[in-house]
Amino acid sequence: MVDAFGRIATDLRVSVTDRCNLRCTYCMPPEGLDWIPGDELLSADELVRVVRLAVAEGVTEVRFTGGEPLVRPDLEAIIAGAAGLSPAPSISLTTNGIGLTKRAESLRAAGLTRINVSLDTLDRERFTSLTRRDRLADVLDGIEAAKAAGLHPVKINTVPMRGVNDDEVVSLVRWAIDSGVHLRFIEQMPLDAQHAWSRQEMVKADEILAQLASAFTLEPAAEVRGSDPAERWTVTSLDGAATGVVGVIGSVTRPFCAACDRVRLTSDGQLRNCLFSQTETDLRTPLRNGASDEEVVVLMRECLAAKKAGHGIDEPTFLPPLRPMSAIGG
Ligand code: SF4
Numbered sequence: 001m002v003d004a005f006g007r008i009a010t011d012l013r014v015s016v017t018d019r020c021n022l023r024c025t026y027c028m029p030p031e032g033l034d035w036i037p038g039d040e041l042l043s044a045d046e047l048v049r050v051v052r053l054a055v056a057e058g059v060t061e062v063r064f065t066g067g068e069p070l071v072r073p074d075l076e077a078i079i080a081g082a083a084g085l086s087p088a089p090s091i092s093l094t095t096n097g098i099g100l101t102k103r104a105e106s107l108r109a110a111g112l113t114r115i116n117v118s119l120d121t122l123d124r125e126r127f128t129s130l131t132r133r134d135r136l137a138d139v140l141d142g143i144e145a146a147k148a149a150g151l152h153p154v155k156i157n158t159v160p161m162r163g164v165n166d167d168e169v170v171s172l173v174r175w176a177i178d179s180g181v182h183l184r185f186i187e188q189m190p191l192d193a194q195h196a197w198s199r200q201e202m203v204k205a206d207e208i209l210a211q212l213a214s215a216f217t218l219e220p221a222a223e224v225r226g227s228d229p230a231e232r233w234t235v236t237s238l239d240g241a242a243t244g245v246v247g248v249i250g251s252v253t254r255p256f257c258a259a260c261d262r263v264r265l266t267s268d269g270q271l272r273n274c275l276f277s278q279t280e281t282d283l284r285t286p287l288r289n290g291a292s293d294e295e296v297v298v299l300m301r302e303c304l305a306a307k308k309a310g311h312g313i314d315e316p317t318f319l320p321p322l323r324p325m326s327a328i329g330g
Pocket of ligand 1: 256257258260261262273274275276308309310311
């Protein structure tokens with residue numbers, strides 16, 4: 001699956017649900033959203049069929065997302081189906097971490113190899129206010145469970161937000177080094193359901209690096225970046241006692257669209273060639289109407305061929321996606 005700019009899709013993001021057990025203020029209103037009806041969600045078999053076709057088309061990495069993917073009880077079966085393909089793709093998961101204490105082992109046994117946990121603060125009151133749920137302890141326990149299950153390295157995704165958690169950049173890194181997890185700071189993107197994002201308010205990659213430089217010496221990590229969106233830095237405390245690796249993802253100010261290798265499948269079976277795409281390719285209808293593998297693959301190729309050069313957030317014509325992040329998948 002190749003686009004007009006020569007980029008080849010090798011990384012498939014699969015949203016398995018739009019539902020979530022948190023209500024993060026930057027993602028959705030307190031009452032939640034109009035969830036996708038259950039009969040419109042792809043079944044485990046349908047999801048695995050699309051993954052199989054994508055793998056045959058060159059996809060080598062499959063990341064399961066939501067909403068919150070752990071709210072789906074058949075996630076292990078979906079992962080096992082994907083992991084059992086030949087050639088087997090690398091399987092990863094992005095989660096808020098709640099529920100990992102019970103399922104990290106079974107997910108690992110199903111074929112999961114890597115995990116990213118979203119965590120924006122280590123302060124319980126702040127976590128409760130940000131997510132509208134008092135679940136910080138569950139998330140931290142989930143991270144420990146993932147480590148114990150051998151999902152190494154556990155990556156932590158943190159979105160610094162002005163006046164909310166941007167004073168925790170240094171303390172989060174210290175915690176990550178102590179905990180043996182890899183922290184990645186991600187610039188906030190205009191993906192909230194309330195359309196409240198503002199470029200002026202966004203905490204930029206440069207600001208994050210300046211904060212880090214106040215407490216650590218920073219060296220660019222010696223490795224090829226490729227299509228990895230994270231610029232990785234080796235950070236060492238000023239007394240030289242602690243060292244670790246931190247990623248900074250400048251999604252807005254340092255876009256990596258020119259090297260994008262991603263394609264997304266929503267939980268209701270719509271293929272998206274970009275996070276910010278204004279259009280989707282309906283795979284669910286043909287899947288349920290008896291389309292052959294070849295017919296579905298043609299649709300997938302056509303979808304990717306129409307991919308734009310980038311997200312265009314800085315262009316005057318930019319429009320946020322019609323669906324919120326929880327429905328698109330991270
Ligand atoms: S914004 Fe679109 S083109 Fe850019 S990296 Fe994300 S998915 Fe790829």
